[in-house]
Amino acid sequence: MGRLQVVGATVADGSGRDPVKAGVTVEDGRISRLGGSSTGTGERLDAGGLTMTPGLIDAHVHLGLSSPIEPQFSFRISAAEIAADIFATAGAALDAGFTTVRDTGGIDGGVVTTIAKGKVRGPRVLSCGPVQCQVGGHGYYGAEWEPTELWSNHHIPGLSALSMMSGNADELRGNVREAFRRGATFLKLCVTGGVVSAHDHLTDTQFTVEEIAVAVQEAAARGTYVTVHAHNNQGIRNAVExxxxxxxxxxxxxxxxxxxxxxxxVALVPTFAVVERLLHDPAEAGLGESARERVLGVRERMAEALAVAKEAGVRVGLGSDLIGPAQDRRGEELTLRAELETPMEALVAATRTNAEILGLADETGVIAPGMRADFVLWNGDPLEDPKLFADPAAAVLVVQAGRIVKDLR
Incomplete structure (x- = not known):
């Protein structure tokens, strides 16, 4: 893999400390040294005037929902086109500065391994496989007349599988075991209604404490965890219990x-970018006007929830939850968070804190010796102008595990 020296950049290392000018040396995919320029072989990259941050992490993505939503789940889009859209979204994530993402429902393990093999461009992907849902709850997008047992026909083996339906604890146990068989590395359950739903309300709770505990037990048996889609307090409390x-x-x-x-x-991952997009134009995601009506007021309430969580000392990460074809400006989530916090707090949430939530804190999330060489060089300073986070063209160079995967120099 060789050696890479980056000199002259202003480094915001993801820890929250003030940025400093420093050289960064990369060897065999990892950061070996910080400080002044060093001698030796390898490529030397002059980054004067650029700002370096860790590679960004999006803790809530849906690569498998990269096509218009309603057409995708009514068999109006071919598997070939769905695949093309998924891989285009994966490449766009890299171009936006995201070197790691956590997919919270929609892809099959085949997508994860295809990206990991380098056959298509994309970030490191952690996936829950299909979301675990209550029969008739959030995550079911079949027609009202469509029998539940036909929902699995919407899965495309090796490519996409949005959700699995469980009617009781035994069915849930079987479904989460199937998700792990397909390559899931954590689990996600829907425990309340959702914004993009047809059959429920945000105030609904879904799954009982005893049912959620079954998934927690199965995850613990594999050394991993459960995260939950939850909008209301009772659903959150059930999940925590x-x-x-x-x-x-x-x-x-x-x-x-x-x-x-x-x-x-228990950590929290708020999701502002999807709310902003649905308020602006639900048709952009392939959804009807009812999606806009369901999202009214959510942005303000989620902003209050962010403040409440921080005041209580909850670890707060960052996720975009973007759906549909328009997923190229993933960094908009940082821009929106910077309006509610400081830009530095938004950056730390998208790097160090997200790495902690994903269980990758010993691998990525900060720029430090021994860590994977995941970093971005920005044309300008996104901590002074957070709109740069939302502009893929501002991310002029992206390095993932020591490899230059985007270069606009």
Missing amino acids: AGARCVEHGTDLDEATATLMATHG
């Missing part, structure tokens, strides 16, 4: 529930 380790969205989180999460070490 059952042993889940992370909550996605958390729209209506209150102080008491945030304190409960903090006490149990």
Whole structure:
């Protein structure tokens, strides 16, 4: 893999410390040295005037929902086109500066291994495989007349599988074991209704504590964890009681529930970019106008939940939850978070904190000796102008595990 020296950059290392000008030396895919320029063989890259950050991490992606949603689940798009859209989205994630993503439902393990083999461009992908859902709950996008047992016909083996339906704890146990067989490395359950849903409301709770605990037990047996899609407090409390380790969205989180999460070490991943997109144009994602109506007020409530979570001491990560074809500006999530926090806090959430939530803190998330050489060079300073995070053209060079995977110099 060779040696790479980057000199002259202003380095924001992901720890939250003030940026400093420093050289970074990469050897065999890892950062070997920080400090002044060093001598030796290998490529030398002059990054004067550029800002270096760790490779960004998106803790809530849906690569398998890269086509227009309603046409995809009504058999109007071919498997070939769905595959093309998935791999285009994976490449766009790299181009936006994201070197690692956590897929929270929609792809089959075949996508993960294809990207990992280098056959298509994309970030490192951690996947839950299909989301685990209650019969008729969030995650089911079949027609109302379509029998539940036909839903699995929407799966494309090796490519996409959005969700699996369980009617009771025994079915859930079988389904999560099947998800692990397909390559899942963690589990995701929907424990409340959702915004992009046809058959429920955000106030609905789904799965009982006892049912969620079955998934937690199966995950623990494999040394991993459960995260949950949850908008309301009762759903969150059920999940925490059952042993889940992370909550996605958390729209209506209150102080008491945030304190409960903090006490149990449960993380939160808010998702603002998808809300912004659906408010702007749900048709862009291949959804009807009803999606806009369901998302009204969610942005303000989620912003309040973010503040409540931080005040309670909850570890707060960052996820975009983008769906549909328009997933090229993934960094918009950092721009939106920078408006609610400081740009540095948004960066730390998208790097060090997300690495902790994903169980990768000893591998990535900060620029330090011994870590994987995942980093981005930005044309300008996104900590001064956070809109740069949302502009893929501003990420002029992306390095993933020591390899230059994008170069606009």
